[in-house]
Amino acid sequence: MTNRLLFFVAIILIVLGIYYPGTSSFAQTKDTIKIQQSRKLDSVIIRTPFKRSATENKRFGIGTKLVAVPQESLAKMQMSSLADFIQKENAAYLKEYGRGMGAYISVRGTSASHTTIAWNGQSLSVPTMGQTDLSHIPLYFFDAMDIHIGGSSALYGDGSIGGSIQLRTKPKWERGAHGDVLISAGSFGTLFTGGTMRLSNNKIESRSSVLYSIARNNYRFENNTKPGRPEEYLNNAAYNNYGVLQELFGKIKNGGILSFSLLYLDFDRQIQPSVSLNDRPESYASIYDRNFKTSVGYNNSAKCFSYGATASYSYDHQRYKEDVIAAHTFIASAEGEYKTEKFTLKGGLSGTYIKPVVHSYADSVFEERGNVYLLAKYTPFVPVTISAGLRYTLITNSTLPLMPSLDLRVMLLNRSGHTLSARASVSRSSKVPTLNDRYWGGEHLYLQSEKSLTAEGGLDYGWIKDSWSAEGFATLYRSEVDDWIRWLPAGQVWRPQNIPEVLSHGAEAGLKITKEISDFKISLNTNYSFTNIVTVTPIWPEDPAKGEQLAYQPKHSLRASLRADLDKWSLYGGVYYTGTRTTLDIYDILPSYVLADIGLIYRFSLFGENFTANGVVKNITDASYQNVKFYAMPGRNWQISLQWKF
Secondary structure, X not given: OHXXXXXXXXXXXXXXXXXXXXXXXXXXXXXXXXXXXXXXXOXXXXXXXXXXXXXXXXXXXXXXXXXXXXXXXXXXXXXXEHHHHHHHHOOOEEXXXXXXXXXXXXXXXXXXXXXXXXXXOEEOOEOOOOEOOHHHOEHHHOOEEEEEEOOOHHHHOOOOOOEEEEEEOOOOOOOEEEEEEEEEXXXXXXXXXXXXXXXXXXXXXXXXXXXXEEEOOOOEEEOOOOOOOOEXXXXXXXXXXXXXXXXXXXXXXXXXXXXXXXXXXXXXXXOOOOHHHOOOHHHOOEEEEXXXXXXXXXXXXXXXXXXXXXXXXXXXXXXXXXXXXXXXXEEEEEEEEEEXXXXXXXXXXXXXXXXXXXXXXXXXXXXXXXXXXXXXXXXXXXXXXXEEEEEEEEEOXXXXXXXXXXXXXXXXXXXXXXXXEEEEEEEEEEEOOOHHHHHOOOOOOOOOOEEEEEEEEEEEEEEEEOOEEEEEEEEEEEEXXXXXXXXXXXXXXXXXXXXXXXXXXXXXXXXXXXXXXXXXXXXXXXXXXXXXXXXXXXXXXXXXXXXXXXXXXXXXXXXXXXXXXXXOEEEEEEEEEEOOEEOOOOOOEEOOEEEEEEEEXXXXXXXXXXXXXEEEEEOOOOOOOOOOOOOOOOOOEEEEEEEEEO
């Protein structure tokens, strides 16, 4: 173990010296176990390494669609950001301002601030702006991910109108030293290095991870703002990021687990210019972000009762030229759960204090929040499960209504390898105006909180026979959002306004088919989304946008991927379709586009150590497209990586 530890440290130092200058619900086993009873065996006591903890809030959302991301999907994209992952693996729309630039998710047509993104329950959004830049979230640090489609503020709190992405890190309790080193290189001067070390004696576990990535992003693009649409190389789009994650877990004598976590992310990037300003150096600018988050927690559980408490602090800082937007956030929370075979009751409370440091706010601005919630789930008999939730929040200089939810799931069929269940959900969600909405350039306390009423229903189907299996789902939904906040021109300045009513309704469907023969496995996975989101009641009756699709919201989105595994080899590919969108001008249509990737993974051993090599070619058709008008995206490009696991 000592030699491995020294080897690991040496690799990390070499890597940083080179690259860091100066600074699902359906499963069934197929194996048959034959028990021979030729003689009586002595009794054996088996102790599991984990104690039962409180039920995660997602388990109460039984009427909505929850996507538990497979580990194989995360593993092949560990060198990427959350933005790259969502673009490839989910039909939710991502608004990108260039490769590695700002990337903001839209679930069911809602805005980026309507989707909660959290790490172990701690929000990753910037409190001043109320949203998360997904290009800032490195997949390498996280062990698991759940994507919860469908709003439910009762489960996740203020802002969960469209959905939620829950990222998790957790202890493995494997004795000794374990970890990995990951090195990746790609087109446009892209380099990524990362290393993780886990040390455990089964009572105390430490996890230490570091990463560093850079890119020049000097790719070719077609400039559609100049006569003849000439090809140019992109200027002023480079970035360099680094991050550190440190976690400690300890088992206490009374059965509890004490945890400590620290996350630091640093981003220094140039702001990609629009194609019309690509050759105008006087317009170039950069932006610098750093995010620090730390927490300490304790949880314990008995036969029927679980409880826990967490205290956390975060500091988010952004500098653009001489302007600084920063905020300190302190949170303390506690929760408890009572669980029997058929009934689960969970409740919690939290208090939040936010102190912004923003030049455009008054010095006296601060925010306090008090939050309490109650969730319940009941299975009166095997085919039927019912859940309900209620959350109430008090907040400085704003009001939020009660946020209830009611969910139902019924198993309709479960025999002969077939399962079919129906689900339904209705929920009331809300989103308080962000600090920027209320205080940027003056006090805008006239703003109302955004409120939504969402109803949805769907079917989940599973089938297995011999070496074949299939999973499918279909969902219909309708969400009415009142007092949607948008910044609109008001004379010479822009001010936030409440749009009286926006309606989002649509459908989602997915299908995964798998075939296994000995060491060979092939799977096809598809996801489709139809999103119709329009302004029903505008601010001005004569507004031409009334009844029209909101800007940058495609009605149709499709993702399809194919993967084949044979022994040590894996071949994978995907096709990703994004439909037409309008810009802020409803008559200005951005064309649809199709992207395609293909990749190969090879797992091998060398000197008794395990390695994984991964190579992928992205946008293999060299499609020219713009996700946001006048912001260039890359053509054909490649990426290779090598990971050592020990």
